[in-house]
Amino acid sequence: MKDKIKAEIQRIKNKGAEYVDARYFPKAETETLLFLQGNLKSNDRKTSVGIGIRVLVGGAWGFAAASSTDNLQEVFDNAYENAKVASQRVTFPVQLADRTPISASYESPCKIDPLEVPLSEKIEFLRRIDEQLDQKAVAQRFSYLNFDRKNIIFLDSDGADIEKTIHDIFATMIVIGVEKNGMSQRRSFNLGNNGQGTRGWESLQNPDMFENQTERLVEELSQVLAAEECPRDARSVILLPEIMFLQTHEVIGHALELDRILGYELSYAGGSFVRLKDFGALKYGSEKLTVRADATLPNSPGSFGYDDDGIPCQNYVLIEKGILKNAITSRQTVTEANTKAGKTIFEKSGAAARASDFNRVPLERMTNINIDPGSDGTLDDIIAKTEKGIILDGARSWSIGSNREQFHFANEIGWLVENGEKKQVVKNPKYGGDTIPFWNSLSAVGDESTMKLVFVPNCGKGLPNQQMFLGHHVPVCKFDNVEIGK
């Protein structure tokens, strides 16, 4: 099949295309298991095979995909014709940044492939979780496993030849309780790690990673059900990793996708308040804020060996001590951005181009967007230095402005902090604000002991739409004078 694909790539190049690439998925498999109130509600397995072709003609992209590889010529011709049509309306011809085409292979670190584990063992694991969650305060309980394995072959007209096998595993548990007045509350936990080691079925065999969270979750739900309403005022917010990741994701990660900054997502996901002139100048956050895009973290859904432009994954700083330095980039957008800015802002592609499936085109996607650990100690240390605050955990809902300029989050649980002491639980906590003032109010960043790598299985973007896997390795962070409770 590789030889056939290479031959087609050459044929289309000979027709006048500037560039051609193909993403062939000989096999992509997923498995989803959902236990709901003691019942196995989803027991689904899916296999897909297909190919996606991208062609650049006259500075414009055409793309075609098919689940049948019987007639490769037709798929390639469709992509070529699509590009020719697109080239009728070009304002800025696509120019791809230089890179050295390579031959390589990559496999994500996995000891026990979950897709090879007997189904009965996986069901028994979930049943155990379900039984542990089946307690008096719990009106509804969900436990969920998702396994994914993709084999991808990337070939292009420059001679790149990369084969990848990527394993991913996601697990979630949720408990819902109901107050006497009928209002529901919830607590949830998602599988994560510290970015090291392997991710496969072995991730779930370590009870501390997932299973041992059940007691804490149910206990905290009970506390929320009996709690007072979150106050409405302004105070310090201390974000634990299972909300801190989302704060980072929504108003740093998305805001710094270069295709958004250049206006490529305006009709769907939105734009960005960031402008090209802001790089090297904008004070995005306080000096305590250093953010990086690190796709080299050994063990995370945001690490994938080589991006879908065939470039090795990288680790680079996005924000350094509060100052915006870089963006999440790909071959196309760095060239366009530098040209439009009239100077070199981006030295090279950040290797962030990824497509979710064979029938989707690569876009700039977050890799692992991480916040460096700080020097403000443990969670207890941060609490001890907080006069009036609230500790927040869990993401119940989120809503973000179209240019990522403002946000609103509702959380699952809050603990008030007064004079350096953690006090009572409050329910229905919420907070919101404007992005730049918020990050500039960052007053404490926890050390390594506070960090968690949170897996994200469902970052949505693009037209046609696609969901991407990625990660955020984040510490506990404190922000001052934040409006809560609205």
Place this chain on the structure above:
Amino acid sequence: MKNKMKQLLSELNAFAREINVQAEFWLHAEKSSLTRFANSEISLNTSEDIISLTITAYRGNSRGTYSLVTNLEEKDKMKTAIKTADEIAEQSSPVNYNLTFIPLPENEDDDKNFDEKLFSLTQAEKLNYVNKAVEGLESEQITLSGIFSSGAIFQATANTLSDVILFHSVSDAQVSLVLSHSEDKWEVAAGQSAASLEDLQPEKVHEELEILLNLHLENKPQPVSLGKYDIVFGSDAFAELLGFFSYIGFDGDSFKRQQTFLKEKHLNQKIFSENLTIKDNPAMRETFPYRFDMNGIPRKTFPLIENGIFKSFIWERDAADEFGEKETGHSVPAMSIVVDPGGKEINSLAELLKMPRDKDILFFPHIHYMNVVNPTEGIITGSSRFGALILRKSGEVEIPQNLRITDSLLNLFANVEWLSKERAAANTSNSYGKRNPKALYLPKFVKINNVEITHVTEL
């Protein structure tokens, strides 16, 4: 395509029975194309041709599902998939309720809404539409973004308890065009949903874009105080509210799982505005309707809200089985939500802007990134986008800064003051999975009073 799919499904069905597997099949084929615009150019032009087969096998109250993305010629793979689904069911864990698995009632060909002319739209015709819709509106500072998505789906459903095959196909198109200011970062948008070629009328899109564009060019964003406002929602914005209403309002499964603000006590009670009547109406071609659901149950008009009275939850099959309810024909990829028209003669944006008002009111054509803050209180939040306006009491029209609404659906739907006479289709399709077109048919404008604005941001 129809005959090929039916023939294939018959063969698979016969094979499954031969090897004593009890199963249901869903064969889905899609032909899709999407032209994406950004910075006034075609940033991407795509097409895809995808076949997928989903098999759910049953062993008593155990089930397992296996799906395959493949092509129609791979019969051996599909037959292997049947065995795999059965193995999954065998190893599965039975649920503690009885699963309904009954013969499909009768053969159905539900393809009268397939418009060959719409399906056959050429790339040149699509580009011509877009060029007409934005003619004279682009400039160096005002750039075009958006999509023209079109295609068709072909679906065949069968199960091993009979020889019946249900067939459904529909063609669809969705246009969404955005004009944005490259420096000031504001955007205006307009679009159309098409169930037939006649629905594509670029001049209407042009009219709306031109009005919004000129207003934004002539005015700077004004601050708005927090508090309660009367807001006129455009059809896309109101569709967004109704979309969330279907999850945290009248969905039976969500209700039983304590995730709705509507409860049993609300049934047959007038809790919303008497102006509001909402139905699931599969006779409305604009909604890409299903004449029958995936279990062969014929779909009829189903009242949800009648003159403000909450009429019924909906029950798809598995939820009905688990909770001992009667299924309501809602085992479908998309409902056909239709809102009855009102009496207000405001049927275009131009008319809305000229409408006399005795106080300042707001106009939201879209709601961006809406989400549920608390399902059991029905509280949602979302931001203005794509051309929100302040309609001053004086008759002037201004642009607001970015606004966030946070309010409960119970409050919003109880305070519907008026709905426009004319209706439009609001396309809410997404392309995260299989192509499954979806649209609501609802009044072009709906005025809701006392809506809470909880945050204002200057861009």
